[in-house]
Amino acid sequence: MEMVNISISKEIIERLKIIEGVNVEAKLVYLLNSGFVSQLRECESNILDYETKYGLSFDDFSDLWNKNQIKEKHSHEVERDFMEWEGFQLERSKWLGMIRDLKNIESEYG
Numbered sequence: 001m002e003m004v005n006i007s008i009s010k011e012i013i014e015r016l017k018i019i020e021g022v023n024v025e026a027k028l029v030y031l032l033n034s035g036f037v038s039q040l041r042e043c044e045s046n047i048l049d050y051e052t053k054y055g056l057s058f059d060d061f062s063d064l065w066n067k068n069q070i071k072e073k074h075s076h077e078v079e080r081d082f083m084e085w086e087g088f089q090l091e092r093s094k095w096l097g098m099i100r101d102l103k104n105i106e107s108e109y110g
Contacts, residue, residue: 033102040095043088050085058089 008016008024021027047058054061064070065082072078 029102029105033099036095036098036102040092040099043092043095046088047085047092050081050088053081058085061085 013024016024016027019027019030021030050061051057056064061070061082065073070078070082
């Protein structure tokens with residue numbers, strides 16, 4: 001792994017003391033993971049809102065959409081919901097991938 005030197009102010013170093021981790025790298029990995037998990041939870045909350053609204057998973061909704069079996073499919077609200085829901089599904093996958101990748105880095109720093 002390529003190492004990069006960075007400068008961190010004393011104020012930031014002081015605040016990092018309360019963060020879990022044995023060294024600065026481990027603390028940064030912990031903070032990144034916390035941020036990624038927070039973003040994932042926000043995505044999942046938005047997905048749950050759509051699942052509750054339509055009573056379906058995205059995959060089931062998408063299947064019905066492709067079969068033209070969604071009531072008012074071409075209304076502004078339903079089309080917008082479909083696009084946003086699909087976006088949250090993609091974002092969820094992105095955050096899960098970032099968390100998975102970070103686990104490999106985390107094992108190096110404890």
